[in-house]
Amino acid sequence: MTIETKTSKKNLLSETGISRRGFVKGAAAVTGAAIGSGAITGFPTIWAQNIKNVTLRQFGTGVSNINAVADKVKEDLGFTLQMTALDSDAVAQRAVTQPNSFDIADIEYWICKKVFPAGTMQPMDTTKLKNYDAISKLFITGKLTPDSEIAQGTAPHTVGFVEGADSVEFASAPTQWMTLIPTIYNADTLGIRPDLIDRPITSWADLLDPAFKGKASILNIPSIGIMDAAMVCEAMGEVTYGDKGNMTQEEIDKTIAVMIDAKKAGQFRAFWKSFDESVNLMASGEVVIQSMWSPAVAAVRSKGIACTYQPLKEGYRAWGGGIGLAKHLSGLELEAAYEYIDWYLSGWVGAYLNRQGYYSAAPATAKKFMSEDEWGFWMEGKAAQGDILSPEGKVMEKAGAVRDGGSYEERMGSVACWNSVMDENKHMVRKWNEFIAA
Amino acid sequence: MAFDTSKRSSYFLITPMAAIFAIFLVIPLLTIVIVSFWDYDEYRILPDFILENYSYLLGSSVTWKIYLNTLKYAALTWVFTLLIGFTVAYFLAFHVRSLTWQIVLFMLCTIPFWTSNIIRMISWIPFLGRNGLLNSALINLGIVDQPLEFLLFSDFAVVLADVHLYTLFMVVPIFNSMMRIDRSLIEAARDAGASGFETLKSVIVPLSKPGIAIGSIFVITVVMGDFITVRLMSGGQSASVGLQISNEIGLLQYPAAAASAVVLLVTVLLIVTGLLRLVDIRKEL
Numbered sequence: 001m002t003i004e005t006k007t008s009k010k011n012l013l014s015e016t017g018i019s020r021r022g023f024v025k026g027a028a029a030v031t032g033a034a035i036g037s038g039a040i041t042g043f044p045t046i047w048a049q050n051i052k053n054v055t056l057r058q059f060g061t062g063v064s065n066i067n068a069v070a071d072k073v074k075e076d077l078g079f080t081l082q083m084t085a086l087d088s089d090a091v092a093q094r095a096v097t098q099p100n101s102f103d104i105a106d107i108e109y110w111i112c113k114k115v116f117p118a119g120t121m122q123p124m125d126t127t128k129l130k131n132y133d134a135i136s137k138l139f140i141t142g143k144l145t146p147d148s149e150i151a152q153g154t155a156p157h158t159v160g161f162v163e164g165a166d167s168v169e170f171a172s173a174p175t176q177w178m179t180l181i182p183t184i185y186n187a188d189t190l191g192i193r194p195d196l197i198d199r200p201i202t203s204w205a206d207l208l209d210p211a212f213k214g215k216a217s218i219l220n221i222p223s224i225g226i227m228d229a230a231m232v233c234e235a236m237g238e239v240t241y242g243d244k245g246n247m248t249q250e251e252i253d254k255t256i257a258v259m260i261d262a263k264k265a266g267q268f269r270a271f272w273k274s275f276d277e278s279v280n281l282m283a284s285g286e287v288v289i290q291s292m293w294s295p296a297v298a299a300v301r302s303k304g305i306a307c308t309y310q311p312l313k314e315g316y317r318a319w320g321g322g323i324g325l326a327k328h329l330s331g332l333e334l335e336a337a338y339e340y341i342d343w344y345l346s347g348w349v350g351a352y353l354n355r356q357g358y359y360s361a362a363p364a365t366a367k368k369f370m371s372e373d374e375w376g377f378w379m380e381g382k383a384a385q386g387d388i389l390s391p392e393g394k395v396m397e398k399a400g401a402v403r404d405g406g407s408y409e410e411r412m413g414s415v416a417c418w419n420s421v422m423d424e425n426k427h428m429v430r431k432w433n434e435f436i437a438a
Numbered sequence: 439m440a441f442d443t444s445k446r447s448s449y450f451l452i453t454p455m456a457a458i459f460a461i462f463l464v465i466p467l468l469t470i471v472i473v474s475f476w477d478y479d480e481y482r483i484l485p486d487f488i489l490e491n492y493s494y495l496l497g498s499s500v501t502w503k504i505y506l507n508t509l510k511y512a513a514l515t516w517v518f519t520l521l522i523g524f525t526v527a528y529f530l531a532f533h534v535r536s537l538t539w540q541i542v543l544f545m546l547c548t549i550p551f552w553t554s555n556i557i558r559m560i561s562w563i564p565f566l567g568r569n570g571l572l573n574s575a576l577i578n579l580g581i582v583d584q585p586l587e588f589l590l591f592s593d594f595a596v597v598l599a600d601v602h603l604y605t606l607f608m609v610v611p612i613f614n615s616m617m618r619i620d621r622s623l624i625e626a627a628r629d630a631g632a633s634g635f636e637t638l639k640s641v642i643v644p645l646s647k648p649g650i651a652i653g654s655i656f657v658i659t660v661v662m663g664d665f666i667t668v669r670l671m672s673g674g675q676s677a678s679v680g681l682q683i684s685n686e687i688g689l690l691q692y693p694a695a696a697a698s699a700v701v702l703l704v705t706v707l708l709i710v711t712g713l714l715r716l717v718d719i720r721k722e723l
């Protein structure tokens with residue numbers, strides 16, 4: 001079945017390929033042919049010379065805007081990648097309002113749902129990507145394994161494809177046209193200070209436990225904060241949801257009511273909006289339990305302060321990002337962008353991201369760039385044999401340590417909900433503002 | 439004929455200023471006003487003429503709470519900056535006799551302002567925190583047993599940071615006004631038998647009014663529109679009008695943000711008009 005679809009895709013390419021090449025002019029046509037013929041290494045001279053002059057401007061959230069990646073691109077592919085890091089809101093804003101200010105957008109899937117329909121990006125032709133098949137099924141069908149359940153929220157596969165090259169309509173099943181190539185994703189949960197908490201934390205409901213009065217925090221990015229709040233309310237049994245990723249007005253109102261009560265009772269010490277804030281709150285002991293991101297936990301630990309990324313029985317809130325192409329890209333630059341994206345999936349970056357505690361979208365290729373011990377620790381939930389180093393070479397974990405939450409399958413397999421943008425977004429934001437102002 | 443030429447030349451002379459005002463003030467403001475009537479969804483703004491942005495804004499209890507909160511910050515900051523600013527300016531103007539020392543001390547006041555606003559604000563966080571310098575000191579001295587939680591991420595912290603940041607805006611214009619006061623007026627008051635306090639009340643304060651008014655306008659407009667101090671010092675737990683606008687912009691809700699901005703502008707203009715009615719600052723400029 002899979003083979004059949006693949007063959008038909010190949011046919012489709014040879015039909016559309018001509019018109020596409022007609023569009024690419026001059027030297028770019030040669031390079032296009034080079035890519036098409038699969039000559040990834042040993043480029044024709046023209047290609048190799050021209051591509052050095054290409055500069056691709058990528059912007060995105062801090063998580064994957066890593067200078068080491070730009071350096072490696074220069075080394076492996078020869079062209080220049082300029083990175084700009086912004087917060088999620090600014091990313092969405094810029095992608096819509098300044099379409100010519102970027103070549104490659106590194107955005108999250110829930111942002112993609114907002115941004116892609118604005119028509120400032122173009123979908124990618126998956127047949128031009130050698131490593132397409134290496135992409136985790138999570139992003140293609142929504143199922144990590146054939147029998148896993150599809151989580152609530154904006155699951156990446158639901159906004160991962162559009163109907164055609166010029167379409168902004170999301171496709172219900174995988175097509176040849178992908179909106180974003182997944183790059184980086186993770187399962188988020190609560191971070192805790194085990195040295196300051198003397199009982200086991202097992203549920204999202206513990207965030208609002210009066211025992212942590214004045215020592216809890218939640219993130220103040222409405223579209224993500226509301227999900228954490230929903231996980232908490234559901235765990236407390238206060239609210240039941242049809243779909244936490246797309247709540248009704250009534251569900252939103254109830255959720256916010258619970259949060260406002262907690263805020264008025266003095267449950268929260270602060271709300272955080274940026275990565276650094278969450279690290280500082282935790283490291284300074286202002287907060288002992290809060291919504292947190294994986295590298296923030298690592299950052300607290302690297303200061304020698306105990307911090308656990310606590311797996312909870314209700315499951316994780318997951319998020320994922322990917323890179324997509326700006327609408328205005330064409331010719332040589334477009335080819336360079338494809339080249340870059342294929343390279344992104346080819347393993348080096350994947351290994352780099354895995355070592356940071358994120359997950360690579362193409363685990364199989366990343367494995368080739370990781371030692372057996374690293375792979376065992378990060379992906380298989382095994383105890384580390386030796387010291388586990390960060391990509392920069394800093395010791396992150398000592399021998400014997402086991403990753404919080406266990407293996408890739410355990411963590412990504414128990415995702416309860418993906419970050420999302422709701423139909424009732426406007427209402428949700430207004431209610432969230434009430435919560436902040438309360 | 440001569441009249442015409444002079445008229446023409448004055449038009450010519452005001453053109454650059456008028457152009458700058460039109461391009462950088464009038465046109466952007468008009469755009470904001472126009473956009474405030476537009477509609478929006480998650481990722482687009484839709485040209486339209488709707489009153490929903492305003493009706494929601496003015497009808498929502500959140501808005502009133504936020505305005506009340508912002509006005510509270512503005513009022514508290516104003517009171518403290520005025521008291522401190524007036525005292526500092528008075529000291530500089532009347533107690534420091536030599537001009538050199540006045541300049542030296544005045545420069546000293548401005549030195550902290552050579553560092554970034556944000557850094558001066560953020561430095562309060564480790565100082566006031568639960569395990570911060572102040573709490574550790576208080577506990578070690580045996581003054582309190584439990585760390586004082588209200589010090590950080592509270593209204594107290596916001597007002598403290600605002601006062602710290604903006605007192606100079608009060609000092610400078612008041613000092614300027616005080617330096618213009620004819621010293622013989624004070625002598626005359628003393629000769630007429632006025633006590634120190636009476637001189638202050640009847641001579642110095644009335645003559646410093648323009649400086650006080652200018653300082654107040656600076657402080658109030660800055661605090662009314664501020665969002666970063668409120669966000670950082672309240673730990674994101676309090677809202678201000680500026681923060682609301684910044685959130686709306688962040689969520690691509692430009693029309694809602696524009697409506698909020700228009701309402702804020704009107705509010706601040708009303709406050710400033712009120713202040714100008716009380717004090718004629720032109721007299722002193």
